[in-house]
Every structure is written in C-alpha cells, then in structure tokens.
Amino acid sequence: MKELVEFLARSLVEHPESVKVSEESRGDTTVYRISVDPSDIGKVIGRQGRIAKSIRNIVSARAYREKRHVVVDIDS
Template identity: 55%
Template sequence: MKALVELIAKALVDHPDDVCVREVVQGRTVVYKVSVHPDDVGKVIGKQGRTAKALRTVVSGVAAREGKRVSVDIL
C-alpha cells in the first residue's frame, strides 16, 4: 500500500526524489504521511483539493478490498 501511495505521488510532482511516504499505525487505521518538495505541494493537493481527494479514494478502495482502514495526510 505504501508503494502505491509513493508511486502516485511521484507521478504527480516535478521533484520525485523529494517524495517521502511514512506509514504510521494508529489503532486499527494506517496513516500514510506524504511529504513533497515545497514547490510541489500544490500539485499533490490540486485545485480545491481534488487531486488529494482522488488519491485518498484510490487508496481507500484498495484498502477496503484488503479489509483495512487507511488515511492519507499530505504535509
């Protein structure tokens, strides 16, 4: 799952080497914290948060098939 989040984030940005995804377990939920280069934050979030929402939707869909709960935070 972490690899999927990282792959999608790297495809969106101009500085793919600066993408860092951390996995934090909080109870029954796994939180993926995505940090990117300061110039790329807007690209990952998108207009009115649409890109970030789409990323969360894809990851949540994959997690649901595996019976897991996930969350994606963009830093």
Template identity: 50%
Template sequence: MKDLILVIAKALVDHPEDVRVEEKADDRGTVYELSVHRDDVGKVIGKQGRIAKALRTVVSSAAADSQKRVIVDIIS
C-alpha cells in the same frame, strides 16, 4: 499501499526524489504521511483539493479488501 502512494505522487510532482511516505499505526487506522518538495505541494493537493481527494479515494479502494481504515495525510 505505500508503493501505490509513491508511484502516484512521483508521477504528479516535479521533484520525485523528494517524495517520502511514512506508515504509522494510529487509533484511527493506518496513517500514511506523504511529504513532497515544498514547490510540489500544490500539485499534490490540486485545485480545491481534487487531486488529494482522488488519491485518497484510490488508496481507500485498494485497501477495501483488507478491511482496514487507511488515511493519507499530506505534509508540507
């Protein structure tokens, strides 16, 4: 799952070397914290959060087989 988030995020940003994903276990489920260069935050979020919502949809669909709850947080 971490690799999927990295591939998608690196394709969206101008500074792919600054993309980082940290995986943490939480009481909510598995939380993936995505951090990008400060100039690329808007590109990952998108207009009215559409790209962030699409990213979260793809990741949750990929995790549907494992029956785990997956959360993607974007850290600026």
C-alpha cells in the same frame, strides 16, 4: 499499500526524488503521510483539493479490498 501511495505522489510532482511516504499505525487505522518539496505541494493537492481527494479515493478502494482502514495526510 505504501508503494501505491508513493507511486501516485511521485507521478504528480516535478521533484520525485523529494517524495517521502511514512507509514504509522494507530490502532486499526494506518496513516500514510506524504511529504513533498514545497514547490510541488500544489500539484499533489490540486485545485480545491481534487487531486488529494482522488489519491485518498484510490488508496481507500485498495484498503477496502484488504479490509483495512487508511488515512492519507499530505505535508510539505
């Protein structure tokens, strides 16, 4: 799952080498925190958060198939 989040984020930004994804478990929830270069934050979030929402939807669909609960956070 972490690889999927990393792939999605890297494919959107101009500085893919600066993308870092950390994974943290909180009870039955897994939190994926995406860190990107400050100049790329707009590309990952998108207008009105549409791209961020799409990333969350894709990851949630994959998590549903694996019977897991995930949260995706985006940091600069």
